[in-house]
Amino acid sequence: MDSTKEFREFILTGDQTFIPHVSVDCVIFGFHEDQLKVLLLKWKTSGQWCLPGGFIKKSEAIDDSAIRTLKERTGLSSIFLKQFHVFGDPDREKKKDDFLSVHGTKKDSWLMQRFITIGYYALVEFSKVNPHPDFLSEECKWWDIHKLPKLIYDHNQIMKAALESLQLSLNEYPVGYNLLPEKFTMPELQTLYETILGVAIDRRNFQKKMLSLGFLERLKERKTGGAHKAPFLYRFDKKKYEKAMKQGLKFGF
Amino acid sequence: MDSTKEFREFILTGDQTFIPHVSVDCVIFGFHEDQLKVLLLKWKTSGQWCLPGGFIKKSEAIDDSAIRTLKERTGLSSIFLKQFHVFGDPDREKKKDDFLSVHGTKKDSWLMQRFITIGYYALVEFSKVNPHPDFLSEECKWWDIHKLPKLIYDHNQIMKAALESLQLSLNEYPVGYNLLPEKFTMPELQTLYETILGVAIDRRNFQKKMLSLGFLERLKERKTGGAHKAPFLYRFDKKKYEKAMKQGLKFGF
DNA sequence: ACAAAAGTGTTAACCGTACACCCATGA
DNA sequence: TCATGGGTGTACGGTTAACACTTTTGT
Numbered sequence: 001m002d003s004t005k006e007f008r009e010f011i012l013t014g015d016q017t018f019i020p021h022v023s024v025d026c027v028i029f030g031f032h033e034d035q036l037k038v039l040l041l042k043w044k045t046s047g048q049w050c051l052p053g054g055f056i057k058k059s060e061a062i063d064d065s066a067i068r069t070l071k072e073r074t075g076l077s078s079i080f081l082k083q084f085h086v087f088g089d090p091d092r093e094k095k096k097d098d099f100l101s102v103h104g105t106k107k108d109s110w111l112m113q114r115f116i117t118i119g120y121y122a123l124v125e126f127s128k129v130n131p132h133p134d135f136l137s138e139e140c141k142w143w144d145i146h147k148l149p150k151l152i153y154d155h156n157q158i159m160k161a162a163l164e165s166l167q168l169s170l171n172e173y174p175v176g177y178n179l180l181p182e183k184f185t186m187p188e189l190q191t192l193y194e195t196i197l198g199v200a201i202d203r204r205n206f207q208k209k210m211l212s213l214g215f216l217e218r219l220k221e222r223k224t225g226g227a228h229k230a231p232f233l234y235r236f237d238k239k240k241y242e243k244a245m246k247q248g249l250k251f252g253f
Numbered sequence: 254m255d256s257t258k259e260f261r262e263f264i265l266t267g268d269q270t271f272i273p274h275v276s277v278d279c280v281i282f283g284f285h286e287d288q289l290k291v292l293l294l295k296w297k298t299s300g301q302w303c304l305p306g307g308f309i310k311k312s313e314a315i316d317d318s319a320i321r322t323l324k325e326r327t328g329l330s331s332i333f334l335k336q337f338h339v340f341g342d343p344d345r346e347k348k349k350d351d352f353l354s355v356h357g358t359k360k361d362s363w364l365m366q367r368f369i370t371i372g373y374y375a376l377v378e379f380s381k382v383n384p385h386p387d388f389l390s391e392e393c394k395w396w397d398i399h400k401l402p403k404l405i406y407d408h409n410q411i412m413k414a415a416l417e418s419l420q421l422s423l424n425e426y427p428v429g430y431n432l433l434p435e436k437f438t439m440p441e442l443q444t445l446y447e448t449i450l451g452v453a454i455d456r457r458n459f460q461k462k463m464l465s466l467g468f469l470e471r472l473k474e475r476k477t478g479g480a481h482k483a484p485f486l487y488r489f490d491k492k493k494y495e496k497a498m499k500q501g502l503k504f505g506f
Numbered sequence: 507a508c509a510a511a512a513g514t515g516t517t518a519a520c521c522g523t524a525c526a527c528c529c530a531t532g533a
Numbered sequence: 534t535c536a537t538g539g540g541t542g543t544a545c546g547g548t549t550a551a552c553a554c555t556t557t558t559g560t
Contacts, residue, residue: 062339
Protein backbone atom coordinates (compact mmCIF):
# COMPACT_ATOMS: atom_id res chain seq x y z
CA MET A 1 0.00 0.00 0.00
CA ASP A 2 1.41 3.40 -0.80
CA SER A 3 1.78 5.60 2.19
CA THR A 4 -0.65 8.35 1.21
CA LYS A 5 -3.47 5.89 0.84
CA GLU A 6 -2.44 4.14 4.05
CA PHE A 7 -2.50 7.43 5.88
CA ARG A 8 -5.93 8.42 4.58
CA GLU A 9 -7.37 5.08 5.59
CA PHE A 10 -5.75 5.43 8.98
CA ILE A 11 -7.31 8.83 9.63
CA LEU A 12 -10.73 7.83 8.43
CA THR A 13 -11.13 4.30 9.76
CA GLY A 14 -8.48 4.00 12.46
CA ASP A 15 -11.13 4.26 15.14
CA GLN A 16 -12.60 1.00 13.88
CA THR A 17 -9.29 -0.76 14.41
CA PHE A 18 -7.81 0.94 17.44
CA ILE A 19 -8.89 1.83 20.95
CA PRO A 20 -9.44 5.58 21.02
CA HIS A 21 -7.69 7.93 23.46
CA VAL A 22 -4.85 5.52 24.19
CA SER A 23 -1.48 5.35 22.51
CA VAL A 24 1.86 3.70 23.09
CA ASP A 25 5.21 5.46 22.82
CA CYS A 26 8.49 3.61 22.71
CA VAL A 27 11.90 4.85 23.74
CA ILE A 28 14.24 2.52 21.88
CA PHE A 29 17.70 2.49 23.40
CA GLY A 30 20.74 1.31 21.54
CA PHE A 31 24.45 1.51 22.23
CA HIS A 32 26.95 2.48 19.55
CA GLU A 33 30.42 3.99 19.51
CA ASP A 34 30.42 4.43 23.27
CA GLN A 35 27.19 6.41 23.17
CA LEU A 36 23.68 5.66 24.31
CA LYS A 37 21.31 6.25 21.40
CA VAL A 38 17.57 6.48 20.88
CA LEU A 39 15.62 5.92 17.71
CA LEU A 40 13.49 8.88 16.62
CA LEU A 41 11.08 9.58 13.78
CA LYS A 42 10.77 12.75 11.72
CA TRP A 43 7.23 13.61 10.72
CA LYS A 44 6.46 14.32 7.14
CA THR A 45 5.63 17.92 6.26
CA SER A 46 5.83 19.34 9.78
CA GLY A 47 9.40 18.14 10.17
CA GLN A 48 9.04 17.55 13.91
CA TRP A 49 10.92 14.77 15.64
CA CYS A 50 9.06 12.34 17.87
CA LEU A 51 9.21 8.97 19.56
CA PRO A 52 8.09 5.93 17.61
CA GLY A 53 4.65 4.97 18.77
CA GLY A 54 1.39 3.40 17.86
CA PHE A 55 -2.08 2.49 18.90
CA ILE A 56 -3.67 -0.49 20.53
CA LYS A 57 -5.85 -2.75 18.44
CA LYS A 58 -9.24 -3.48 19.89
CA SER A 59 -8.34 -7.03 20.93
CA GLU A 60 -4.64 -6.59 21.47
CA ALA A 61 -2.67 -6.67 24.70
CA ILE A 62 -0.94 -3.35 25.33
CA ASP A 63 2.45 -5.07 25.45
CA ASP A 64 1.74 -6.62 22.07
CA SER A 65 1.01 -3.19 20.70
CA ALA A 66 4.44 -2.01 21.80
CA ILE A 67 6.03 -5.16 20.41
CA ARG A 68 4.33 -4.50 17.08
CA THR A 69 5.67 -0.95 16.97
CA LEU A 70 9.15 -2.13 17.82
CA LYS A 71 9.05 -4.78 15.13
CA GLU A 72 7.91 -2.28 12.53
CA ARG A 73 10.57 0.33 13.34
CA THR A 74 13.53 -1.95 13.95
CA GLY A 75 12.77 -5.24 12.21
CA LEU A 76 13.47 -7.05 15.48
CA SER A 77 11.10 -9.56 17.04
CA SER A 78 12.79 -10.53 20.25
CA ILE A 79 13.17 -7.36 22.21
CA PHE A 80 13.56 -6.43 25.83
CA LEU A 81 10.61 -4.23 26.64
CA LYS A 82 9.51 -2.47 29.78
CA GLN A 83 6.51 -0.36 30.51
CA PHE A 84 7.69 2.50 32.68
CA HIS A 85 5.04 5.22 32.99
CA VAL A 86 1.76 6.56 31.70
CA PHE A 87 1.46 10.17 30.61
CA GLY A 88 -2.04 11.53 30.86
CA ASP A 89 -2.14 15.27 31.32
CA PRO A 90 -5.05 16.68 29.35
CA ASP A 91 -2.75 19.25 27.74
CA ARG A 92 0.20 16.99 27.03
CA GLU A 93 -0.25 17.24 23.27
CA LYS A 94 0.50 20.90 22.82
CA LYS A 95 -0.27 22.34 19.37
CA LYS A 96 -1.72 19.03 18.27
CA ASP A 97 -4.12 20.79 15.92
CA ASP A 98 -1.23 22.48 14.16
CA PHE A 99 0.81 19.33 13.75
CA LEU A 100 -1.98 17.09 12.60
CA SER A 101 -3.73 19.54 10.29
CA VAL A 102 -0.51 19.83 8.33
CA HIS A 103 -0.99 16.15 7.68
CA GLY A 104 -4.51 16.74 6.46
CA THR A 105 -6.28 15.51 9.55
CA LYS A 106 -9.77 16.93 10.01
CA LYS A 107 -10.79 18.55 13.28
CA ASP A 108 -13.35 15.86 14.05
CA SER A 109 -10.99 12.94 13.46
CA TRP A 110 -10.49 10.44 16.27
CA LEU A 111 -6.80 11.40 16.10
CA MET A 112 -7.57 14.95 17.16
CA GLN A 113 -8.94 13.82 20.49
CA ARG A 114 -7.01 13.66 23.68
CA PHE A 115 -4.62 10.70 24.04
CA ILE A 116 -3.23 9.06 27.11
CA THR A 117 0.06 7.43 26.21
CA ILE A 118 1.72 4.43 27.77
CA GLY A 119 5.48 4.76 27.82
CA TYR A 120 7.67 1.74 27.08
CA TYR A 121 11.36 1.57 26.73
CA ALA A 122 13.18 -1.07 24.72
CA LEU A 123 16.75 -2.26 24.77
CA VAL A 124 18.06 -3.39 21.42
CA GLU A 125 21.32 -4.46 19.89
CA PHE A 126 22.27 -1.50 17.77
CA SER A 127 23.88 -3.40 14.92
CA LYS A 128 20.83 -5.58 14.37
CA VAL A 129 18.43 -2.69 13.91
CA ASN A 130 17.17 -1.65 10.51
CA PRO A 131 15.55 1.74 11.16
CA HIS A 132 12.34 1.99 9.20
CA PRO A 133 10.02 5.02 9.20
CA ASP A 134 6.26 4.61 9.39
CA PHE A 135 3.79 6.14 6.96
CA LEU A 136 3.64 9.33 9.01
CA SER A 137 7.35 9.94 8.95
CA GLU A 138 10.01 10.61 6.37
CA GLU A 139 12.99 9.56 8.41
CA CYS A 140 13.93 7.21 11.23
CA LYS A 141 17.34 7.55 12.79
CA TRP A 142 19.43 7.22 15.89
CA TRP A 143 20.16 10.20 18.08
CA ASP A 144 22.67 10.56 20.82
CA ILE A 145 20.82 10.63 24.12
CA HIS A 146 22.63 13.77 25.17
CA LYS A 147 22.15 15.62 21.92
CA LEU A 148 18.45 15.27 21.31
CA PRO A 149 16.47 17.72 19.22
CA LYS A 150 13.33 19.34 20.53
CA LEU A 151 10.64 16.70 20.33
CA ILE A 152 6.93 16.99 19.71
CA TYR A 153 4.39 17.27 22.54
CA ASP A 154 5.75 15.99 25.85
CA HIS A 155 8.14 13.53 24.22
CA ASN A 156 11.23 15.15 25.73
CA GLN A 157 9.68 14.58 29.13
CA ILE A 158 8.88 10.97 28.24
CA MET A 159 12.49 10.49 27.16
CA LYS A 160 13.73 11.85 30.43
CA ALA A 161 11.48 9.54 32.42
CA ALA A 162 12.60 6.57 30.32
CA LEU A 163 16.25 7.29 30.99
CA GLU A 164 15.65 7.63 34.70
CA SER A 165 13.76 4.36 34.71
CA LEU A 166 16.59 2.70 32.82
CA GLN A 167 19.08 4.02 35.35
CA LEU A 168 17.11 2.42 38.17
CA SER A 169 16.87 -0.81 36.22
CA LEU A 170 20.64 -1.10 36.13
CA ASN A 171 20.38 -2.33 39.69
CA GLU A 172 17.71 -4.86 38.88
CA TYR A 173 18.98 -6.82 35.90
CA PRO A 174 21.97 -6.91 33.56
CA VAL A 175 21.01 -4.30 31.01
CA GLY A 176 24.05 -5.12 28.95
CA TYR A 177 22.56 -8.45 28.03
CA ASN A 178 20.12 -6.67 25.75
CA LEU A 179 22.15 -3.70 24.58
CA LEU A 180 25.42 -5.35 23.64
CA PRO A 181 26.20 -7.91 20.95
CA GLU A 182 26.62 -11.50 22.04
CA LYS A 183 30.34 -11.12 22.58
CA PHE A 184 31.69 -8.00 24.18
CA THR A 185 34.65 -6.79 26.22
CA MET A 186 34.70 -5.65 29.80
CA PRO A 187 35.62 -2.06 28.82
CA GLU A 188 32.61 -2.00 26.48
CA LEU A 189 30.32 -3.17 29.25
CA GLN A 190 31.77 -0.57 31.57
CA THR A 191 31.33 2.26 29.09
CA LEU A 192 27.71 1.21 28.73
CA TYR A 193 27.18 1.55 32.46
CA GLU A 194 29.03 4.84 32.62
CA THR A 195 27.04 6.25 29.74
CA ILE A 196 23.70 5.26 31.20
CA LEU A 197 24.52 6.49 34.68
CA GLY A 198 26.55 9.48 33.61
CA VAL A 199 29.31 8.74 36.10
CA ALA A 200 32.84 7.42 35.94
CA ILE A 201 33.52 4.02 37.46
CA ASP A 202 36.85 2.60 38.51
CA ARG A 203 37.93 0.11 35.88
CA ARG A 204 39.22 -2.52 38.32
CA ASN A 205 36.34 -2.35 40.75
CA PHE A 206 33.88 -2.59 37.91
CA GLN A 207 35.43 -5.75 36.60
CA LYS A 208 35.62 -7.29 40.06
CA LYS A 209 31.97 -6.60 40.74
CA MET A 210 30.70 -7.75 37.39
CA LEU A 211 32.60 -11.00 37.59
CA SER A 212 31.48 -11.58 41.17
CA LEU A 213 27.86 -11.53 40.02
CA GLY A 214 28.67 -14.79 38.36
CA PHE A 215 26.81 -14.67 35.07
CA LEU A 216 29.61 -13.60 32.76
CA GLU A 217 31.54 -16.20 30.86
CA ARG A 218 34.99 -15.30 29.72
CA LEU A 219 35.80 -16.64 26.27
CA LYS A 220 39.19 -17.80 25.16
CA GLU A 221 39.18 -15.28 22.34
CA ARG A 222 40.27 -11.71 22.69
CA LYS A 223 39.14 -8.71 20.78
CA THR A 224 41.96 -7.98 18.38
CA GLY A 225 42.31 -5.20 15.86
CA GLY A 226 42.17 -2.27 18.23
CA ALA A 227 45.29 -0.54 19.35
CA HIS A 228 46.89 -1.59 22.64
CA LYS A 229 46.43 -4.78 24.57
CA ALA A 230 43.70 -7.05 23.29
CA PRO A 231 40.90 -7.34 25.86
CA PHE A 232 39.09 -10.59 26.60
CA LEU A 233 35.69 -11.23 25.15
CA TYR A 234 32.80 -12.16 27.42
CA ARG A 235 29.25 -13.30 26.98
CA PHE A 236 26.29 -13.64 29.27
CA ASP A 237 25.62 -17.11 30.57
CA LYS A 238 21.86 -17.23 30.70
CA LYS A 239 21.66 -20.24 33.00
CA LYS A 240 24.02 -18.72 35.51
CA TYR A 241 22.17 -15.44 35.27
CA GLU A 242 18.81 -16.99 36.03
CA LYS A 243 20.29 -18.97 38.89
CA ALA A 244 21.86 -15.83 40.33
CA MET A 245 18.63 -13.87 39.96
CA LYS A 246 16.70 -16.43 41.99
CA GLN A 247 19.11 -16.00 44.84
CA GLY A 248 18.54 -12.28 44.77
CA LEU A 249 21.14 -10.33 42.91
CA LYS A 250 22.68 -7.15 44.18
CA PHE A 251 23.98 -4.84 41.50
CA GLY A 252 24.71 -1.26 42.28
CA PHE A 253 27.23 1.39 41.30
CA MET B 254 -28.77 11.94 44.57
CA ASP B 255 -29.96 8.47 45.53
CA SER B 256 -27.64 5.76 44.38
CA THR B 257 -30.02 3.95 42.03
CA LYS B 258 -30.60 7.08 40.03
CA GLU B 259 -26.91 7.92 40.14
CA PHE B 260 -26.08 4.48 38.82
CA ARG B 261 -28.59 4.65 35.99
CA GLU B 262 -27.27 8.00 34.90
CA PHE B 263 -23.73 6.65 35.12
CA ILE B 264 -24.51 3.73 32.82
CA LEU B 265 -26.43 5.78 30.30
CA THR B 266 -24.42 8.98 30.10
CA GLY B 267 -21.04 8.12 31.60
CA ASP B 268 -19.46 8.08 28.17
CA GLN B 269 -20.24 11.77 27.85
CA THR B 270 -18.30 12.50 31.01
CA PHE B 271 -15.49 9.97 30.97
CA ILE B 272 -12.85 8.77 28.55
CA PRO B 273 -13.90 5.34 27.35
CA HIS B 274 -11.74 2.23 27.65
CA VAL B 275 -9.58 3.66 30.42
CA SER B 276 -10.02 3.27 34.15
CA VAL B 277 -8.04 3.88 37.29
CA ASP B 278 -7.69 1.40 40.14
CA CYS B 279 -6.30 2.34 43.52
CA VAL B 280 -4.62 0.10 46.05
CA ILE B 281 -5.02 2.02 49.28
CA PHE B 282 -2.55 0.90 51.91
CA GLY B 283 -3.05 1.52 55.60
CA PHE B 284 -1.33 0.25 58.72
CA HIS B 285 -3.26 -0.86 61.78
CA GLU B 286 -2.64 -3.22 64.68
CA ASP B 287 0.72 -4.25 63.27
CA GLN B 288 -0.84 -5.27 59.98
CA LEU B 289 -0.69 -3.84 56.50
CA LYS B 290 -4.22 -3.28 55.25
CA VAL B 291 -5.91 -2.44 51.98
CA LEU B 292 -9.28 -0.85 51.43
CA LEU B 293 -11.68 -2.92 49.31
CA LEU B 294 -15.19 -2.47 48.01
CA LYS B 295 -17.98 -5.04 47.88
CA TRP B 296 -20.20 -4.78 44.86
CA LYS B 297 -23.91 -4.62 45.30
CA THR B 298 -25.87 -7.68 44.20
CA SER B 299 -22.94 -9.69 42.87
CA GLY B 300 -21.16 -9.50 46.20
CA GLN B 301 -17.71 -9.53 44.65
CA TRP B 302 -14.83 -7.66 46.25
CA CYS B 303 -12.76 -5.28 44.20
CA LEU B 304 -10.31 -2.41 44.33
CA PRO B 305 -11.69 1.10 44.56
CA GLY B 306 -11.46 2.71 41.18
CA GLY B 307 -12.90 5.21 38.82
CA PHE B 308 -12.79 6.76 35.41
CA ILE B 309 -11.03 9.71 33.91
CA LYS B 310 -13.04 12.79 33.05
CA LYS B 311 -12.59 14.11 29.56
CA SER B 312 -10.45 17.06 30.66
CA GLU B 313 -8.93 15.60 33.77
CA ALA B 314 -5.32 14.62 34.42
CA ILE B 315 -5.05 10.92 35.19
CA ASP B 316 -3.47 11.65 38.55
CA ASP B 317 -6.40 13.90 39.41
CA SER B 318 -8.75 11.08 38.61
CA ALA B 319 -6.99 8.87 41.14
CA ILE B 320 -6.98 11.70 43.68
CA ARG B 321 -10.72 12.10 43.20
CA THR B 322 -11.30 8.40 43.81
CA LEU B 323 -9.16 8.48 46.92
CA LYS B 324 -10.98 11.49 48.26
CA GLU B 325 -14.35 9.85 47.72
CA ARG B 326 -13.44 6.54 49.38
CA THR B 327 -11.39 7.84 52.28
CA GLY B 328 -12.38 11.46 52.80
CA LEU B 329 -8.72 12.43 52.61
CA SER B 330 -7.40 15.16 50.34
CA SER B 331 -3.69 15.07 50.92
CA ILE B 332 -2.58 11.62 50.01
CA PHE B 333 0.63 10.01 48.91
CA LEU B 334 -0.09 8.55 45.51
CA LYS B 335 2.02 6.63 43.03
CA GLN B 336 1.23 5.27 39.62
CA PHE B 337 2.86 1.87 39.40
CA HIS B 338 1.62 -0.08 36.38
CA VAL B 339 -0.91 -0.32 33.60
CA PHE B 340 -2.90 -3.48 33.06
CA GLY B 341 -4.13 -3.93 29.53
CA ASP B 342 -4.67 -7.55 28.61
CA PRO B 343 -7.74 -7.80 26.39
CA ASP B 344 -9.14 -10.55 28.62
CA ARG B 345 -8.30 -9.03 31.98
CA GLU B 346 -11.94 -8.48 32.86
CA LYS B 347 -13.05 -12.08 33.04
CA LYS B 348 -16.79 -12.65 33.31
CA LYS B 349 -17.42 -8.93 32.99
CA ASP B 350 -20.75 -9.57 31.33
CA ASP B 351 -21.90 -11.60 34.30
CA PHE B 352 -20.83 -9.06 36.88
CA LEU B 353 -22.19 -6.00 35.15
CA SER B 354 -25.47 -7.46 33.92
CA VAL B 355 -26.34 -8.24 37.53
CA HIS B 356 -26.16 -4.51 37.98
CA GLY B 357 -28.52 -3.93 35.10
CA THR B 358 -25.94 -2.86 32.57
CA LYS B 359 -26.94 -3.40 28.97
CA LYS B 360 -24.69 -5.27 26.57
CA ASP B 361 -24.08 -2.20 24.45
CA SER B 362 -23.15 0.08 27.33
CA TRP B 363 -19.80 1.85 27.23
CA LEU B 364 -19.07 0.02 30.49
CA MET B 365 -19.24 -3.36 28.78
CA GLN B 366 -16.34 -2.51 26.52
CA ARG B 367 -12.78 -3.42 27.18
CA PHE B 368 -10.95 -1.30 29.77
CA ILE B 369 -7.29 -0.62 30.22
CA THR B 370 -6.68 0.25 33.85
CA ILE B 371 -3.98 2.41 35.35
CA GLY B 372 -2.85 1.13 38.73
CA TYR B 373 -2.09 3.56 41.54
CA TYR B 374 -1.22 2.85 45.10
CA ALA B 375 -1.85 5.23 47.95
CA LEU B 376 -0.40 5.43 51.44
CA VAL B 377 -2.80 6.73 54.04
CA GLU B 378 -2.95 7.16 57.77
CA PHE B 379 -5.35 4.44 58.85
CA SER B 380 -7.01 6.33 61.68
CA LYS B 381 -7.89 9.29 59.49
CA VAL B 382 -9.77 7.26 56.94
CA ASN B 383 -13.52 7.19 56.79
CA PRO B 384 -14.29 4.28 54.47
CA HIS B 385 -17.11 5.22 52.18
CA PRO B 386 -18.59 2.92 49.50
CA ASP B 387 -19.48 4.27 46.06
CA PHE B 388 -22.84 3.88 44.40
CA LEU B 389 -21.83 0.53 42.95
CA SER B 390 -20.90 -1.00 46.26
CA GLU B 391 -22.59 -1.87 49.48
CA GLU B 392 -19.52 -2.01 51.67
CA CYS B 393 -16.07 -0.49 51.95
CA LYS B 394 -13.68 -1.98 54.45
CA TRP B 395 -10.09 -2.75 55.33
CA TRP B 396 -8.61 -6.17 54.65
CA ASP B 397 -5.41 -7.63 55.93
CA ILE B 398 -2.97 -7.77 53.02
CA HIS B 399 -2.24 -11.41 53.71
CA LYS B 400 -5.83 -12.50 54.11
CA LEU B 401 -7.44 -11.10 51.00
CA PRO B 402 -10.60 -12.55 49.51
CA LYS B 403 -10.77 -13.51 45.86
CA LEU B 404 -11.11 -10.26 43.95
CA ILE B 405 -12.90 -9.48 40.74
CA TYR B 406 -11.16 -9.58 37.34
CA ASP B 407 -7.39 -9.28 37.65
CA HIS B 408 -7.52 -7.28 40.87
CA ASN B 409 -5.58 -9.87 42.85
CA GLN B 410 -2.79 -9.52 40.33
CA ILE B 411 -2.96 -5.72 40.56
CA MET B 412 -2.72 -6.01 44.36
CA LYS B 413 0.35 -8.18 44.06
CA ALA B 414 2.04 -5.75 41.69
CA ALA B 415 1.21 -2.85 44.02
CA LEU B 416 2.76 -4.59 46.99
CA GLU B 417 5.92 -5.38 45.04
CA SER B 418 6.14 -1.78 43.93
CA LEU B 419 5.69 -0.62 47.51
CA GLN B 420 8.47 -2.95 48.64
CA LEU B 421 10.84 -1.40 46.13
CA SER B 422 9.78 2.07 47.22
CA LEU B 423 10.92 1.38 50.78
CA ASN B 424 14.43 2.03 49.54
CA GLU B 425 13.50 5.29 47.87
CA TYR B 426 11.64 7.29 50.46
CA PRO B 427 10.40 6.99 54.04
CA VAL B 428 7.12 5.19 53.56
CA GLY B 429 6.35 5.50 57.25
CA TYR B 430 5.84 9.21 56.84
CA ASN B 431 2.57 8.54 55.05
CA LEU B 432 1.39 5.38 56.76
CA LEU B 433 1.93 6.24 60.41
CA PRO B 434 0.34 8.90 62.58
CA GLU B 435 2.35 12.01 63.28
CA LYS B 436 3.85 10.59 66.41
CA PHE B 437 4.98 6.99 66.49
CA THR B 438 7.44 4.73 68.24
CA MET B 439 10.47 3.03 66.83
CA PRO B 440 8.97 -0.46 67.29
CA GLU B 441 5.90 0.68 65.35
CA LEU B 442 8.05 1.92 62.51
CA GLN B 443 9.99 -1.30 62.53
CA THR B 444 6.89 -3.47 62.44
CA LEU B 445 5.71 -1.45 59.46
CA TYR B 446 8.90 -2.24 57.59
CA GLU B 447 8.80 -5.86 58.60
CA THR B 448 5.19 -6.20 57.51
CA ILE B 449 5.76 -4.65 54.12
CA LEU B 450 8.92 -6.59 53.42
CA GLY B 451 7.83 -9.80 55.07
CA VAL B 452 11.14 -10.23 56.85
CA ALA B 453 12.39 -9.89 60.42
CA ILE B 454 14.83 -7.09 61.17
CA ASP B 455 17.14 -6.80 64.14
CA ARG B 456 15.66 -4.29 66.54
CA ARG B 457 18.93 -2.55 67.39
CA ASN B 458 20.28 -2.34 63.86
CA PHE B 459 16.98 -0.99 62.65
CA GLN B 460 17.00 1.82 65.16
CA LYS B 461 20.61 2.66 64.44
CA LYS B 462 20.00 2.87 60.70
CA MET B 463 16.79 4.85 60.94
CA LEU B 464 18.34 7.40 63.24
CA SER B 465 21.44 7.66 61.08
CA LEU B 466 19.28 8.74 58.15
CA GLY B 467 18.79 11.92 60.10
CA PHE B 468 15.19 12.84 59.53
CA LEU B 469 13.64 11.46 62.70
CA GLU B 470 13.11 13.71 65.64
CA ARG B 471 12.86 12.13 69.06
CA LEU B 472 10.26 13.75 71.24
CA LYS B 473 10.52 14.11 74.98
CA GLU B 474 7.27 12.22 75.45
CA ARG B 475 7.04 8.49 75.64
CA LYS B 476 4.20 6.25 74.66
CA THR B 477 2.66 5.23 77.95
CA GLY B 478 -0.22 2.92 78.65
CA GLY B 479 1.16 -0.23 77.12
CA ALA B 480 2.72 -2.91 79.23
CA HIS B 481 6.47 -2.91 79.71
CA LYS B 482 8.94 -0.10 79.23
CA ALA B 483 7.50 3.01 77.63
CA PRO B 484 9.10 3.65 74.22
CA PHE B 485 10.04 7.08 72.95
CA LEU B 486 7.85 8.85 70.46
CA TYR B 487 9.32 10.12 67.21
CA ARG B 488 8.14 12.24 64.35
CA PHE B 489 9.43 12.97 60.87
CA ASP B 490 11.30 16.22 60.51
CA LYS B 491 10.33 17.30 57.04
CA LYS B 492 13.12 19.83 56.63
CA LYS B 493 15.78 17.34 57.61
CA TYR B 494 14.17 14.76 55.36
CA GLU B 495 14.26 16.98 52.31
CA LYS B 496 17.81 17.97 53.05
CA ALA B 497 18.83 14.33 53.37
CA MET B 498 17.02 13.40 50.16
CA LYS B 499 18.95 16.01 48.19
CA GLN B 500 22.20 14.46 49.32
CA GLY B 501 20.99 11.11 48.09
CA LEU B 502 19.58 8.89 50.73
CA LYS B 503 20.40 5.24 51.07
CA PHE B 504 17.77 3.16 52.76
CA GLY B 505 17.85 -0.57 52.46
CA PHE B 506 17.11 -3.60 54.60
C1' DA C 507 10.32 -10.59 91.67
C1' DC C 508 9.65 -11.76 87.05
C1' DA C 509 8.64 -11.62 82.16
C1' DA C 510 8.57 -8.93 78.33
C1' DA C 511 9.74 -5.03 75.84
C1' DA C 512 12.79 -1.03 75.06
C1' DG C 513 17.35 1.65 75.19
C1' DT C 514 22.39 1.43 74.37
C1' DG C 515 26.97 -0.39 72.88
C1' DT C 516 30.58 -3.59 71.02
C1' DT C 517 32.59 -6.68 67.78
C1' DA C 518 33.66 -9.09 63.60
C1' DA C 519 32.67 -9.84 58.80
C1' DC C 520 31.87 -7.92 54.60
C1' DC C 521 31.94 -4.71 50.82
C1' DG C 522 33.11 -0.62 48.33
C1' DT C 523 36.84 2.42 47.26
C1' DA C 524 41.27 3.79 46.23
C1' DC C 525 45.34 2.80 44.41
C1' DA C 526 50.00 0.21 42.32
C1' DC C 527 52.00 -2.77 39.33
C1' DC C 528 52.67 -5.43 35.26
C1' DC C 529 51.56 -6.78 30.43
C1' DA C 530 50.36 -6.25 25.50
C1' DT C 531 50.07 -3.54 21.36
C1' DG C 532 50.48 -0.07 17.70
C1' DA C 533 52.54 4.17 16.56
C1' DT D 534 60.46 2.76 23.25
C1' DC D 535 56.78 4.98 24.65
C1' DA D 536 52.07 6.04 25.38
C1' DT D 537 47.86 3.93 26.08
C1' DG D 538 44.80 0.71 27.43
C1' DG D 539 44.00 -3.78 29.67
C1' DG D 540 44.60 -7.58 33.45
C1' DT D 541 45.41 -8.56 38.36
C1' DG D 542 46.08 -7.77 43.45
C1' DT D 543 46.08 -5.37 47.95
C1' DA D 544 45.04 -2.37 51.77
C1' DC D 545 42.10 0.80 54.08
C1' DG D 546 37.70 2.44 55.84
C1' DG D 547 32.97 2.43 56.31
C1' DT D 548 28.75 -0.20 56.68
C1' DT D 549 26.15 -4.09 58.06
C1' DA D 550 25.15 -8.02 60.84
C1' DA D 551 25.37 -10.50 64.99
C1' DC D 552 25.02 -10.32 69.60
C1' DA D 553 24.99 -8.86 75.38
C1' DC D 554 23.71 -6.09 78.86
C1' DT D 555 20.89 -2.80 81.34
C1' DT D 556 16.46 -0.35 82.23
C1' DT D 557 11.59 0.13 82.66
C1' DT D 558 6.89 -1.36 83.42
C1' DG D 559 2.77 -4.17 84.49
C1' DT D 560 1.36 -8.32 86.64
